[in-house]
Amino acid sequence: DLILALTYVMPSFASLISDGWPFGRVSCYLQPYPVWLCCQGSMFLICGMTSTKIVQLKYPLRARSWSKKQAHRICAGIWVLALYYPICFLSIDPDDAAFDYRVYFCNPTFSSPQWRLLLPISFLAIGVIPNFIILVTTIFLLYKSEEVHPE
Numbered sequence: 001d002l003i004l005a006l007t008y009v010m011p012s013f014a015s016l017i018s019d020g021w022p023f024g025r026v027s028c029y030l031q032p033y034p035v036w037l038c039c040q041g042s043m044f045l046i047c048g049m050t051s052t053k054i055v056q057l058k059y060p061l062r063a064r065s066w067s068k069k070q071a072h073r074i075c076a077g078i079w080v081l082a083l084y085y086p087i088c089f090l091s092i093d094p095d096d097a098a099f100d101y102r103v104y105f106c107n108p109t110f111s112s113p114q115w116r117l118l119l120p121i122s123f124l125a126i127g128v129i130p131n132f133i134i135l136v137t138t139i140f141l142l143y144k145s146e147e148v149h150p151e
Helices: 002-018 025-030 032-058 060-064 068-082 084-092 115-148
Strands: 097-100 105-108
Touching: 002 032, 002 105, 025 032, 025 097, 025 105, 032 060, 032 068, 032 084, 032 105, 032 115, 068 084, 084 115
Parallel strands: none
Antiparallel strands: 097 105
């Protein structure tokens, strides 16, 4: 959250005050990368936490044998998976960013032809499926908590 505040909120606030992007073209190209990384990383970590909570409820004895090293590997894998969008941006068209006056933020324009196919697939895999997993696991956890403590 701190990285997101420093790379999104503060620059957007400064660009709102100056009515334009005051940090130069290079920082406009670089600004979307940490924002995408933090947003995706946070979403994947929440997805991982709710999923592991279900595993702990369903298999409590097996969950006790998990080590910190295994948890660190899972978290590292989540952060590597969160690098998907920044790597795609850099590999497809690194100069594909423009300042958007609607949100006072530098956003990718997705003007390269490769994005025509890749963007819907990426949105489904990286945006929709983790949110669906979070929703289903949260509903399941609420159901289980009601089952344990009916009031």
